Amino acid sequence: MDNQTNFLAYMASVVSRLEGERRHGTAHVYRSTLKRIMEFEGRTSLAFGKVTPLWLKAFQNYLTGRQLSWNTISTYMRMLRAVYSRAVDDGLASWQPRLFKGVYTGTRVTVKRAVDEETFRKLEVPVEPSEPLERTRLLFLLLFMLRGIPFVDIAYMRRCDLRGDTLTYRRRKTGAWLTVKVEPEAMDIIRRLQSRDEGSPYLFPFISCPGHGEYRQYSNALRRFNHRLKELALHMGIEALSSYSARHSWATIANYRNYQPELISNAMGHSSVKVTETYFKKHTDERIDEMNRGIISYVFTIQSRITH
Numbered sequence: 001m002d003n004q005t006n007f008l009a010y011m012a013s014v015v016s017r018l019e020g021e022r023r024h025g026t027a028h029v030y031r032s033t034l035k036r037i038m039e040f041e042g043r044t045s046l047a048f049g050k051v052t053p054l055w056l057k058a059f060q061n062y063l064t065g066r067q068l069s070w071n072t073i074s075t076y077m078r079m080l081r082a083v084y085s086r087a088v089d090d091g092l093a094s095w096q097p098r099l100f101k102g103v104y105t106g107t108r109v110t111v112k113r114a115v116d117e118e119t120f121r122k123l124e125v126p127v128e129p130s131e132p133l134e135r136t137r138l139l140f141l142l143l144f145m146l147r148g149i150p151f152v153d154i155a156y157m158r159r160c161d162l163r164g165d166t167l168t169y170r171r172r173k174t175g176a177w178l179t180v181k182v183e184p185e186a187m188d189i190i191r192r193l194q195s196r197d198e199g200s201p202y203l204f205p206f207i208s209c210p211g212h213g214e215y216r217q218y219s220n221a222l223r224r225f226n227h228r229l230k231e232l233a234l235h236m237g238i239e240a241l242s243s244y245s246a247r248h249s250w251a252t253i254a255n256y257r258n259y260q261p262e263l264i265s266n267a268m269g270h271s272s273v274k275v276t277e278t279y280f281k282k283h284t285d286e287r288i289d290e291m292n293r294g295i296i297s298y299v300f301t302i303q304s305r306i307t308h
Contacts (some may be wrong), residue, residue: 005048006048153169153172157169254267
């Protein structure tokens with residue numbers, strides 16, 4: 001089979017195309033999906049006609065049997081759906097209505113990533129004498145101040161993206177263009193953390209050798225950042241932090257402040273409001289629980305009257 005009849009060969013060609021477009025992160029996810037399918041099939045070929053609702057359900061059962069999270073399974077299924085849709089557009093596969101209806105393609109909030117305002121107030125205090133942890137603290141605050149910008153967008157931020165107090169950049173994940181007014185506090189941090197290599201096109205030093213394995217350099221920088229965030233949290237006695245905590249926190253706090261979900265979604269460059277709502281749904285549930293506790297406490301002021 002070639003990529004005209006073999007779904008897996010076609011998917012491999014999509015991965016190569018993404019690599020050629022320098023969309024390394026997306027290519028990595030597609031490649032991981034392809035690897036899982038080949039593990040499931042036990043071979044490197046799969047006819048387009050074999051991709052049916054029944055086959056998809058069996059593949060999902062295989063993934064759940066491997067103890068993968070539902071969000072990971074959803075990612076694989078959405079990658080599969082995207083590749084299959086491309087194949088339909090290319091005239092290689094038949095369009096099947098509701099093909100993916102029987103498998104999970106949603107998003108579940110399984111881990112609390114946001115931190116509260118009190119944690120950010122603690123993070124206002126400089127870390128001494130550790131320079132690596134101090135830079136980590138500043139970078140985390142910068143991610144938050146730039147409307148919860150993802151680490152990947154900071155890593156690939158170019159010097160030309162910053163003009164005066166305005167940052168204009170394209171999100172690596174969605175391709176959406178965003179314009180951010182850089183507040184004075186954020187500008188101070190940028191000046192502190194920016195690359196000292198005037199010859200580098202990048203604003204920050206996470207990709208130190210432009211044009212040479214940039215995705216690997218970014219991945220290593222992200223790994224170091226997350227490791228140091230764990231050290232920072234332990235050092236400061238605060239709840240665990242990750243590179244995405246700043247983004248989830250910005251969305252959650254904006255939601256607490258009663259800003260409209262549509263406005264928050266636009267600010268973060270999300271493809272839809274539904275994506276934004278997954279960021280703070282869990283925390284909204286927690287606030288609802290607090291509200292219920294408050295109502296019960298207000299109505300039933302003495303517990304013993306109910307239980308005795």
